Amino acid sequence: MKKPIFYHAGCSVCVSAEHDIINLMGADNVEIVHLGNDRSKIAEAEKAGIQSVPALVTSNGNVLHINFGASMEDVKK
Amino acid sequence: MKKPIFYHAGCSVCVSAEHDIINLMGADNVEIVHLGNDRSKIAEAEKAGIQSVPALVTSNGNVLHINFGASMEDVKK
Numbered sequence: 805m806k807k808p809i810f811y812h813a814g815c816s817v818c819v820s821a822e823h824d825i826i827n828l829m830g831a832d833n834v835e836i837v838h839l840g841n842d843r844s845k846i847a848e849a850e851k852a853g854i855q856s857v858p859a860l861v862t863s864n865g866n867v868l869h870i871n872f873g874a875s876m877e878d879v880k881k
Numbered sequence: 882m883k884k885p886i887f888y889h890a891g892c893s894v895c896v897s898a899e900h901d902i903i904n905l906m907g908a909d910n911v912e913i914v915h916l917g918n919d920r921s922k923i924a925e926a927e928k929a930g931i932q933s934v935p936a937l938v939t940s941n942g943n944v945l946h947i948n949f950g951a952s953m954e955d956v957k958k
């Protein structure tokens with residue numbers, strides 16, 4: 805099964821949610837992508853349907869937008 | 882450790898997120914509260930800091946608002 809991917813952009817809302825997600829799911833069970841540091845992944849995130857970060861893409865491709873840190877437009881700036 | 886609680890109100894966004902959360906965390910690791918069916922829990926949810934459903938309250942009390950189904954005001958109607 806494909807590993808869920810947690811996308812974030814390093815904002816305080818994102819970092820807090822990242823800690824919660826890792827606590828809930830276990831660090832080995834989720835891939836973390838920091839779009840601020842790895843900008844080549846922005847297109848991949850948008851293709852997955854992500855509209856804002858932080859967000860979690862589940863194994864079956866569903867997108868769970870969590871709280872609200874930054875829009876994808878803000879991430880691109 | 883206190884079990885995380887997933888609050889929802891039976892809307893389609895909620896049900897989809899509920900399936901995702903159970904798949905991610907395992908059914909035994911999260912308590913599910915349906916605020917539409919169990920309206921006595923609405924006050925508890927608000928006290929926990931929930932502003933909209935679906936939302937997950939983590940073991941340490943953080944609230945993760947997931948996607949956006951309905952505001953707490955809508956749930957009360």
